[in-house]
Amino acid sequence: xxxxxxxxxxxxxxxxxxxxxxxxxxxxxxxxxxxxxxxxxxxxxxxxxxxxxxxxxxxxxxxxxxxxxxxxxxxxxxxxxxxxxxxxxxxxxxxxxxxxxxxxxxxxxxxxxxxxxxxxxxxxxxxx
Amino acid sequence: xxxxxxxxxxxxxxxxxxxxxxxxxxxxxxxxxxxxxxxxxxxxxxxxxxxxxxxxxxxxxxxxxxxxxxxxxxxxxxxxxxxxxxxxxxxxxxxxxxxxxxxxxxxxxxxxxxxxxxxxxxxxxxxx
DNA sequence: TTAGCATATAAGCATATATTTATATATTTA
DNA sequence: TAAATATATAAATATATGCTTATATGCTAA
Numbered sequence: 001x002x003x004x005x006x007x008x009x010x011x012x013x014x015x016x017x018x019x020x021x022x023x024x025x026x027x028x029x030x031x032x033x034x035x036x037x038x039x040x041x042x043x044x045x046x047x048x049x050x051x052x053x054x055x056x057x058x059x060x061x062x063x064x065x066x067x068x069x070x071x072x073x074x075x076x077x078x079x080x081x082x083x084x085x086x087x088x089x090x091x092x093x094x095x096x097x098x099x100x101x102x103x104x105x106x107x108x109x110x111x112x113x114x115x116x117x118x119x120x121x122x123x124x125x126x127x128x
Numbered sequence: 129x130x131x132x133x134x135x136x137x138x139x140x141x142x143x144x145x146x147x148x149x150x151x152x153x154x155x156x157x158x159x160x161x162x163x164x165x166x167x168x169x170x171x172x173x174x175x176x177x178x179x180x181x182x183x184x185x186x187x188x189x190x191x192x193x194x195x196x197x198x199x200x201x202x203x204x205x206x207x208x209x210x211x212x213x214x215x216x217x218x219x220x221x222x223x224x225x226x227x228x229x230x231x232x233x234x235x236x237x238x239x240x241x242x243x244x245x246x247x248x249x250x251x252x253x254x255x256x
Numbered sequence: 257t258t259a260g261c262a263t264a265t266a267a268g269c270a271t272a273t274a275t276t277t278a279t280a281t282a283t284t285t286a
Numbered sequence: 287t288a289a290a291t292a293t294a295t296a297a298a299t300a301t302a303t304g305c306t307t308a309t310a311t312g313c314t315a316a
Contacts, residue, residue: 002143003137003138003139003140006135006138006143009131009134009138010131010132010133010138011135013274015131016222016225018212019211019216019219020216020225022213023215023216027293028294029291029292034225034228034229034232036228037275038276038277039293040276040278040293040295041274041275043293043294043295044274044275044294047295059283061283061291062282062283062292063291063292064292064294077209081205083147087151088148088151094144094148097163100161100162101148101152104158104161139304155262155263156262156263156264157263160262165305166305168263168264168265168305168307169304173304175265189262189314190314191261191263
C-alpha cells in the first residue's frame with residue numbers, strides 16, 4: 001500500500017503527472033499535449049497512479065477527467081510518518097524482527113553465533 | 129533526488145531495513161541476523177539507501193554501523209509537500225508545461241488542434 | 257602473518273518495468 | 287450509421303532491478 005505509493009512516485013514521468021494533477025483536474029489528452037508524450041504512455045502511468053490510490057477518474061463524455069486524491073495523499077504521508085516514528089514493537093509485521101533484535105542486544109561479534117543458537121539460548125559474549 | 133528517495137522506499141526489503149534502522153543503529157551483519165536474509169542482498173540495498181541519502185555509514189572496527197538520517201528524511205518529506213502544494217508556476221522545471229497548460233485553458237476538445245497550432249496561436253473553440 | 261570476520265562487489269539469471277507500435281473499445285457527432 | 291475523438295490494452299522490445307553464488311577487500315586478533 002504505502003509501498004505502492006512510493007513505487008508510483010519513484011518514477012519521473014509519474015511524478016510529473018501527479019504534480020500536474022495537483023494543480024488542476026486534467027484528462028489524458030490534456031496531459032498528452034502538456035507533457036508532449038504519447039497517449040499510451042500516459043494511460044499506462046495513470047493506471048499505476050490509480051491503483052496506488054493517488055488519483056481518481058471521472059467520466060465526462062469521451063474524456064476521463066483525472067483528479068489528484070489530495071486527502072488520500074496526506075493521509076498516506078501521515079501514516080508513513082507514524083510508521084517511522086512508532087516504537088518498533090508497536091508496528092505490525094515486525095514481531096519476528098523484534099524478537100531477533102532483542103536476542104542480539106548488547107551482543108558483540110556474534111551474529112553468526114546467534115544464527116546458530118537454539119531458540120532458548122542467548123548470547124553470552126557481551127560488548128563493554 | 130526526491131525521486132531516488134521514493135525509489136529507495138518503494139521496495140519491501142529496503143522499507144524494512146530503513147524501519148529497523150529508524151529504531152536503532154545497526155550493522156549489516158545485525159540486519160542479516162534480524163531479517164534472516166543474505167549479506168550481499170543487504171549490502172546492495174544499503175548502498176541504494178545510502179545513495180538516496182537516507183542512511184549514513186560509520187566505521188567501527190570491521191563493522192559498518194548504519195544510521196538512519198532522520199533529519200534528511202523529514203526535510204525531504206517537507207520539501208515534497210512544498211513541491212506538491214506550491215502553485216505550479218513557482219515550481220522549477222515546469223516552465224514548458226505551464227505554457228502549454230495556459231494554451232489549452234478553457235479550450236474544449238482541441239488537444240490535437242493545439243498540438244498542431246503555431247506558437248503564437250491560441251485555441252478559438254471554447255467550452256461553455 | 258595467517259586465519260577469521262565483516263563487508264563489498266562482480267557475474268549470471270530471472271523477473272519487472274517503461275516505452276513504442278498497433279489495435280480495440282467506447283462515446284460523440286455529422 | 288459512419289467518422290472522429292478519447293482512451294485502454296496487447297504485443298514486442300529494451301533496459302532495469304533483485305537475488306544468488308562466488309570472489310575480493312579490509313580489518314582484527316591469535
